[in-house]
Amino acid sequence: MIDVMxxxxxxxxxxxxxxxxxxxxxxxxYELDLFKAFERPMTKRDVADALQLDADLxxxxxxxxxxxGHLKEAGRSRYKIWNAWKLPKPKGNNSSGVLLKxxxxxxxxxxxxxxxxMRNQDRLHYDEEKHAPTVAETSRLLEVLALPKISRRxxxxxxxxxxxxGCGEGGYIKKLAERFPKTHFTGIEISPSxxxxxKKLTKDNKNISIENADLWKYKPDQPQxxxxxxxxxxxxxxxxxxxxxxxxASWVKENGMLxxxxxxAGGSDSPPFANVFNSFFSSxxxxxxxxxxxxxxxxxxxxxxxxxxxxxxxxxxxxYVVHYEKKS
Ligand SMILES: C[S@@+](CC[C@H](N)C(=O)[O-])C[C@H]1O[C@@H](n2cnc3c(N)ncnc32)[C@H](O)[C@@H]1O
Numbered sequence: 001m002i003d004v005m006x007x008x009x010x011x012x013x014x015x016x017x018x019x020x021x022x023x024x025x026x027x028x029x030y031e032l033d034l035f036k037a038f039e040r041p042m043t044k045r046d047v048a049d050a051l052q053l054d055a056d057l058x059x060x061x062x063x064x065x066x067x068x069g070h071l072k073e074a075g076r077s078r079y080k081i082w083n084a085w086k087l088p089k090p091k092g093n094n095s096s097g098v099l100l101k102x103x104x105x106x107x108x109x110x111x112x113x114x115x116x117x118m119r120n121q122d123r124l125h126y127d128e129e130k131h132a133p134t135v136a137e138t139s140r141l142l143e144v145l146a147l148p149k150i151s152r153r154x155x156x157x158x159x160x161x162x163x164x165x166g167c168g169e170g171g172y173i174k175k176l177a178e179r180f181p182k183t184h185f186t187g188i189e190i191s192p193s194x195x196x197x198x199k200k201l202t203k204d205n206k207n208i209s210i211e212n213a214d215l216w217k218y219k220p221d222q223p224q225x226x227x228x229x230x231x232x233x234x235x236x237x238x239x240x241x242x243x244x245x246x247x248x249a250s251w252v253k254e255n256g257m258l259x260x261x262x263x264x265a266g267g268s269d270s271p272p273f274a275n276v277f278n279s280f281f282s283s284x285x286x287x288x289x290x291x292x293x294x295x296x297x298x299x300x301x302x303x304x305x306x307x308x309x310x311x312x313x314x315x316x317x318x319x320y321v322v323h324y325e326k327k328s
Pocket of ligand 1: 132135136139140165166167168169171188189190191194213214215216229230231232235
């Protein structure tokens, strides 16, 4: 009986892990531009030669691709992509593949370090400059869902000035600047390489300025109608979060707004993904757990900001956009 249970459980673990194959296959295809290479029917040999890749490993990757329906035989020993809508688009243009890259290169290896970290009572150190470009790009995948909510608020406030803290590639301010041409947008970003990308992507927008700056060393020239801070709270030490809110509040005009996007965790109703984000962030000595709902209200209250709304962006990830108004 015990052997049967053992077998049953092992089988269950394997089955539960099957989706990993799809992600792994898609990640490798994205990282090496293989889906592009097999866009038209190609032999494995030609692709290995053209991209200078190990032929045996490519062979294995193609076999898995055929078995999970990412690739299909196309006659005369050639293969081509199949179910293309499921596959990530090539690199650049904010492809969804960047999420696979972040998961496979950063999240999963980090979570696999748990036994060692727990045994050694140790933490990893998050290499900001190494991961900043990928993380800034993945964050942008949320834009499409969060932007309408921010736009609506901006329209109400008729803001003349907006400041985006930790603006990443400047995706939010670029889209907003196009929709609100009379508003001036400033983005600040600590990573030099990400700042460069943001500058490049917004170079044609006259109402945008991007600066390479650390938020702790920055002060806007004048109070802003709206300050935004999207997906940045987990970079801030828990002890410094109230101080940060006080600082941000001092940058906002009376009756102006603070808009914050963040996953929220810690409640008993938090979705598994929000909890596992916390497991990930807590693995590093320089990243910190996500805020709880009550904390967001409390930090605002202490800083003289009235909490207007907490709206869902992505339920499964526990992602929210939080709006505050500075009391007069
Ligand atoms: C997860 S990304 C989010 C980017 C963008 N706000 C978005 O939501 O798409 C966080 C960004 O904050 C930047 N950042 C972290 N700490 C910062 C600081 N102290 N000052 C300015 N930017 C910071 C990081 O370099 C990174 O690009």
